[in-house]
Amino acid sequence: xxxxxxxxxxxxxxxxxxxxxxxxxxxxxxxxxxxxxxxxxxxxxxxxxxxxxxxxxxxxxxxxxxxxxxxxxxxxxxxxxxxxxxxxxxxxxxxxxxxxxxxxxxxxxxxxxxxxxxxxxxxxxxxxxxxxxxxxxxxxxxxxxxxxxxxxxxxxxxxxxxxxxxxxxxxxxxxxxxxxxxxxxxxxxxxxxxxxxxxxxxxxxxxxxxxxxxxxxxxxxxxxxxxxxxxxxxxxxxxxxxxxxxxxxxxxxxxxxxxxxxxxxxxxxxxxxxxxxxxxxxxxxxxxxxxxxxxxxxxxxxxxxxxx
Ligand SMILES: Nc1ncnc2c1ncn2[C@@H]1O[C@H](COP(=O)(O)OP(=O)(O)OP(=O)(O)O)[C@@H](O)[C@H]1O
Numbered sequence: 001x002x003x004x005x006x007x008x009x010x011x012x013x014x015x016x017x018x019x020x021x022x023x024x025x026x027x028x029x030x031x032x033x034x035x036x037x038x039x040x041x042x043x044x045x046x047x048x049x050x051x052x053x054x055x056x057x058x059x060x061x062x063x064x065x066x067x068x069x070x071x072x073x074x075x076x077x078x079x080x081x082x083x084x085x086x087x088x089x090x091x092x093x094x095x096x097x098x099x100x101x102x103x104x105x106x107x108x109x110x111x112x113x114x115x116x117x118x119x120x121x122x123x124x125x126x127x128x129x130x131x132x133x134x135x136x137x138x139x140x141x142x143x144x145x146x147x148x149x150x151x152x153x154x155x156x157x158x159x160x161x162x163x164x165x166x167x168x169x170x171x172x173x174x175x176x177x178x179x180x181x182x183x184x185x186x187x188x189x190x191x192x193x194x195x196x197x198x199x200x201x202x203x204x205x206x207x208x209x210x211x212x213x214x215x216x217x218x219x220x221x222x223x224x225x226x227x228x229x230x231x232x233x234x235x236x237x238x239x240x241x242x243x244x245x246x247x248x249x250x251x252x253x254x255x256x257x258x259x260x261x262x263x264x265x266x267x268x269x270x271x272x273x274x275x276x277x278x279x280x281x282x283x284x285x286x287x288x289x290x291x292x293x294x295x296x297x298x299x300x301x302x303x304x305x306x307x308x
Pocket of ligand 1 (some may be wrong): 047
């Protein structure tokens with residue numbers, strides 16, 4: 001069904017082993033990933049992220065609970081897998097093939113991918129497709145992994161710490177690929193410890209701890225609540241008292257500007273509207289408002305999870 005969620009888990013339990021060595025990795029996971037969203041799956045080591053992803057891919061089976069992927073059971077793997085793309089942090093394949101041979105082969109399995117699409121992605125990632133995969137560095141091998149995950153524009157991309165340990169160039173290229181996939185209406189489910197990457201790509205984040213989801217948050221809402229550093233330069237002298245009515249503004253300092261006038265600095269949370277209106281009473285010659293840092297907010301969610 002087209003409008004069923006991309007991923008829907010209810011009371012999902014996964015136990016590894018039995019007897020005294022048994023380990024319950026998922027303790028009753030409830031999770032919905034809607035079609036077309038980029039969902040970040042965050043949590044400390046051992047929380048159950050990879051286990052969830054392996055269940056979605058039908059690489060392992062749940063002990064109990066319900067799981068639907070693209071409207072069907074993950075057990076319909078053959079039909080569903082061609083509509084999915086998957087990349088883990090350590091892309092491992094037969095090393096004797098060249099990148100081009102492997103990607104052409106995988107493209108055929110996924111219903112045919114034009115050679116030009118493979119070339120375009122390889123070009124963007126600065127990947128040499130003529131080299132044998134076994135001779136590539138970890139970073140270059142991971143680029144092959146990125147191409148195979150994205151090349152067929154799958155309905156659902158499953159990414160398990162896809163860029164961990166990779167250089168900033170590949171991380172930035174990866175962010176752009178996720179943003180493009182999202183603009184194209186594809187769904188992305190991504191676990192990551194790279195919070196800047198999550199901040200740049202995800203619509204929602206879910207925090208998992210000890211095998212169950214503790215919070216789901218909307219990244220735009222977090223961004224609105226988050227503080228941003230602001231700096232305003234005035235042609236004339238202003239005082240902190242002139243901005244006392246702007247309740248969204250905290251930690252206000254006013255210093256003399258080298259060009260005469262004043263520089264006002266502070267932290268703004270919520271709407272900038274009343275600050276802009278208060279500032280408009282004076283002659284504003286400079287303005288800086290930084291993009292809010294969500295990392296601290298993400299960490300506070302991790303911690304909140306730890307207390308529950
Ligand atoms: N094959 C297995 N056999 C036994 N226990 C396992 C197995 N795979 C995972 N576990 C355990 O299940 C729990 C969840 O592991 P999982 O790999 O899903 O966590 P994760 O959130 O992906 O962690 P990380 O961020 O370190 O990758 C951990 O306690 C782990 O030790």
